[in-house]
Amino acid sequence: MGLGDIALNTKKEESYVLINNAKIFDGINEKLIVGNLLIKGGKIAKISTSKIDAPKGAKVIDAGGKFLMPGLSDAHWHVMFAAAPISAANLPDPGLFYADAVAEARRTVLRGFTTVRDMAGSVFGLKVAIDSKAIPGPRIFPSGAFISQTSGHGDFSPAYEKSPTLGGDRGHLEKLGEFTVANGVPEVLAAVRDNLKKGASQIKIGVSGGAISDFDPLDSTQFNDDEIRAAVGAAADWGTYVCSHVYHPRGIKRALKNGVKSIEHGQLADEEAVKLIAKNDAWLSIQAFSSKTLPKGTVIPEKSKPLFEQWEHVVKWAIRDKAKFAYGTDILFSPQFTPYQNKMLTVFADVLSPLEFMRLATSNNAKLFELSGPRNPYKEAKLGVLREGAWADMILVDGDPFKDPNVLSEYEDKFIIIIKDGDIYKNMLA
Incomplete structure (x- = not known):
């Protein structure tokens, strides 16, 4: 080759x-x-x-x-986290963490992914380096630090450490700009505005529990109505939108009620939640979490098991209800899975017509990216x-x-x- x-x-x-x-x-x-x-x-x-x-x-x-x-494009990629084992992210010197991201950016474009929407992390410098052609990599729509409540999906501080809101220290990944823990409207507003200041094209918040975080069960619902509305309002003031990490119906409904325009994941959605996505003219950015897309012999962590083999029926509901949906992968802290980024796309052909499948990671994803309006870094074409x-x-x-x-x-x-x-x-x- x-x-x-x-x-x-x-x-x-x-x-x-x-x-x-x-x-x-x-x-x-x-x-x-x-x-x-x-x-x-x-x-x-x-x-x-x-x-x-x-x-x-x-x-x-x-x-x-x-x-x-x-x-191709990936609507839910993690430039900083995809190729980094969690051990690299927690080393005293973040050099290896950043080196992994640079190397993976090159591998990403060589898999044919010329654009990604980054869904958490301090990717702004890496984006500048790629756009200026100092290093190879895909175009990046950056979200900046993932915004989470205390005990939420983006809170990686140890349990013995008090929340920063209560006077505790911020965790290592927070200090690197990868996550921000925020509680209450003033802190949420500050976190959103800080990301926009750095160049975020959209904002991401957590509205349900997550698979890799330690303290939040999947069924938990995070951020109250006022906090979500604050994030949405601050983003709208800059002409852009909010995405929410959320799996289950209660969280999806809360996010939509308060103006979130991109539901990230949604594997545990029910039919009513999918209908609401369509009714609110929002997007479902879903990932094909399936044993078909993983290396043989992969052991699925217990906390992640409820999320697997659920995506197909959710996508079928979305097709039936004419809800807009996008393709992404959500690979993070798992370098062994990055070569399967393309496979996580091709399984969508099992439920889509050939034309719908071919549009999915090309013109369809691009429509979602355009929601960032004036914050779109590639709006020239x-x-x-x-x-x-x-x-x-x-x-x-x-x-x-x-x-x-x-x-x-x-x-x-x-x-x-x-x-x-x-x-x-x-x-x-x-």
């Missing part, structure tokens, strides 16, 4: 890439365009079924009739589609995912070319 040059440091001026003889899926329509695509700088300049003359100095690629599609004027993020695939969705999980062998922002990150034809 050959890796193409990874662009570093300096944006290429007026560089061109011409891809000839491709079967182009534009991210929306089932009918493929058999033709050619010209990239100028970081955007798509032209798509045509007729010959496109190669500009002077253009890199010309013969796709050989292969399948060209938009780059469209994501998730191959059309003139859109960002030049794409994958040349050896195979037809409409006919065999599993080719999208065989990224090492089947992703022949990966392009992000007009730069070639992988080229097996070189």
Whole structure:
């Protein structure tokens, strides 16, 4: 396998890439365009079924009739946490923690994920480094520190330590900017505004218990109405929205009642909760927690077991009720699972039509990302589609995912070319 040059440091001026003889899926329509695509700088300049003359100095690629599609996106990724074992996150020196994140950013884009919505963590510096092409990685929609109540899903301080609200010290991960514990409206407002100050494109709060946190049972409901409304109002003042970590119906209903627009997870939702997601014009950002998507022999922790094998019927309810839903993975502190990011996408083909499946991690996810409005860091052009004027993020695939969705999980062998922002990150034809 050959890796193409990874662009570093300096944006290429007026560089061109011409891809000839491709079967182009534009991210929306089932009918493929058999033709050619010209990239100028970081955007798509032209798509045509007729010959496109190669500009002077253009890199010309013969796709050989292969399948060209938009780059993939993950609506619930953890840039800082995915590849870091919890032991690395708790070392006195966070150097290894950050090194893991940098290495995983490169691996993420080489799996074909050219955009991610980051759902917790201090990723702002890493995002700048990626966007400036100092290091390879996906586009990032950052949430900043995950905001949790004391004893909530984002409270990783030891039980003997008092809450910061009661005069206790903040935990190690809080001090690194990965989480913020906030209690009451003033603290929630401050936490949201602090994330927005740093460049968050959306805000994430915890409204139910979590699988990896120590002190909150899954069935617990977190943040009261006033606290959630405060977060939503502060985000709205900046033209953006709030996502909530939440699994169960009570938490989903509380979040929606108070203006949350993206329900993260929802595996324990009931039919009424899914109907409310649709009624409130909100999104369900769900993950395929299933033994099908994990390495053989994986032991599922006891606390996580209720969340597994639940996603399919929730997605079927969402389809029935016309609720908007997005694909994400939520891999954190589990480096052994990151290679399965693509597999967590392809299992959606079991419940979606081929076209719905192909839109899911392309144009569909991109619609969710657009909720960040003026805080969208990539609003200059469209994501998730191959059309003139859109960002030049794409994958040349050896195979037809409409006919065999599993080719999208065989990224090492089947992703022949990966392009992000007009730069070639992988080229097996070189």
